[in-house]
Amino acid sequence: MNSIMIGNQQETSEKTDRSYPLAVQDLTVAYHRKPVLWDVGFNIPAGSLVGIVGPNGAGKSTLLKAVMGIAPIASGKVQIFGKPYKKMRQRVGYVPQKESVDWDFPVTALDVVTMGLYNQIGWCKPVRNQHRTQALQAMESVGIAELANRQISELSGGQQQRTFLARALVQNADLYLMDEPFAAVDAATENAIIQMLRKMKEDGRTSLVIHHDLQTVPSYFDHVILLNMRVVADGPVQDVFNEDNLQKTYGGRLTLLDEVSEAMRRRERSL
């Protein structure tokens, strides 16, 4: 097992602790004959804000999908609060990549946010006003309530991302899995998202966020997982987010190293 357990919780690593919002053990995922993830393992402590970084094709999105059982798991075990995902679905909110859907689809922003409640509403039952009110509250919390009746293609990139966030928020989950929520959004949206993530952390919720901008990792996250088909390192940012590990993760592809170490130094100074 390649994993390095987070912090001082190593003692409990042998049997998955019930309190972990997410525990992954020996996870191997393969599409056709090509493995995408190999023996991935890590535990995420409750109430943490965890970033996943790694080069393109490192299996970051696949990892999130495997956690939710929508990628083919060849072997390994995933537990959410000590139980299989199927039983804990209500406690997990998912924000897919913005590019994964067709934004020309004939629905309004409110329709999209309401989709987060479909499980709750139940099969074949119609969406009622109470659900719309709930969805509107979630939209309010990410600052897009006034766009509720806009067709989604009329939203800007940042507003579309906020719509997706609201759809996950409306579920009121305890663990959030987000696939590149900061990709191609304006600075205001990026700021709003990070404020929201911090607020969620204060509320004791856990977030696992795929992130592409290495420079902001030290200021945004308190834990980080460096992934490249395997877990290169995971743990508190100040312990594992260093040049050595980044080199192992990105190899020759990393050109931002200097800037990252600069960002780390800034963080140390501010602490």
Next chain:
Amino acid sequence: MNSRIQILSDHFLEIISFHFQPAIAQNSTTWDFLKRLILLEDYNTRVVLLGTAMLGCAAGVVGVFTLLRKRALMGDAISHATLPGITLSFLLASVWGWNEKSLPLLLLGATITGLLGVIAILAIRNLTKLKEDTALGVILSVFFGAGISLLGVIQQMPRGHAAGLESFIFGKTASMVANDAVFIAAASFLSLSFCILFFKELRLLCFDEGFTGSRGYPVLTLDLLLMTAVVIISIVGLQAVGLIMIVALLVTPAASARFWTDSLGSMTCISACIGTVSGITGSAISAIYPKLPSGAMIVLVCAACFATSVATGTRRGLVIRTLRRRRMNQSIEKQHFLRTMFELSEPRNGSTPNSEVSVSQLTTARSWTERTLQSNIRRATKNEWVTRIGQRIKLTKKGRIEAERLTREHRLWELFLIHHADVALSRVDREADHIEHVLEPEIVAELESLLSEDQRTLPESPHDLAHHNLSSELTESFDQLGISREIADQEEPV
């Protein structure tokens, strides 16, 4: 030579008159028949029309979801894959001495090979690295080819009376009896209720497959159910529309509906209506002229609806888009013209307020061609914003109010872009009637205060702005704030 042409044309006329002979022209006129058809006096016609109406309605609704799931061509592959099933069951029935024209038997065969086609497509897509369109192409042609070969075999048979089988290819409502129509209506109703019952789930599936899966919905099962609905439509549509053209009934109404609306609910309703109308009209025409295959008629009516929607659709139609673009260009021109007029007539260097502006001044002010400028002046005169005396142009009181408002909005937007560069791009809407309609009151207030820094004369409420003569103050504060000198230089000739 002449006589030969004569013979040819006679022959042609004969063909025409033969093919377009109305169904019951022998003992009644076409109009009588049409009347009977419209009034649904004939029981069989009534039931057949009901059947095709239900079929069109269901195909329209199912089509919306296959279109949005980007599986529009799946219907085509499925329907082509039914031909070998039809011919095989015909062959086997005649070999075993059963009634080879029994409809349930033929449709059972059609269903079996149709489903085989779906399975083959999914297998090719999932087990090989080939894309879905490749799989569709392979299966569609192979199954159809097999069906055509078997049809040839049937025609070669000694007691071969394959007559009637072609109607499955091109569709022929005339061959339908009341029982068939009831069967079509029932099967269509089944597909229709599936889509209505699972409307919410299908919307989720078609919009975001990944999220659907993550919420625990069985994506594969939902997809298969949707495909089953397509198979049902294709099978029961064989008689009325024929296997080559049924895809049109699945795709065209849905594609047309998208031009009218941005809501899935309305899109479904509109698509259902177009499908129903096409089904009824197409089969009615075919009932009057039995030589015209109903499938072709239905498809042509669909195509007419599509063409109309592309042109006149209220959301995305070409006409509305052209109009919208023209209206926008005109409003941009109007803004530019009035603002230039306003800035040129602002009191400066001792000139009197609201002075006249010459055409040549305007020409040099912006990159206007003579023609655009003249049409701008004409439009402004028509709206009573300016009066024109020879080569001199003067803002009217009404024009001045409007120009002041536009200039203020312009400057506020410029300020917004400068001070809120981070969020501005997604929020700037210069087409909005008032900046207050787009930006929050606090932001407008902030911009106002930026604009009026040290200018105590500036009014409190933006809407009162027009009643004050504040042009010079505006320009000064504009300058003091250091608002993009380049822009100012470009727009204000020295």
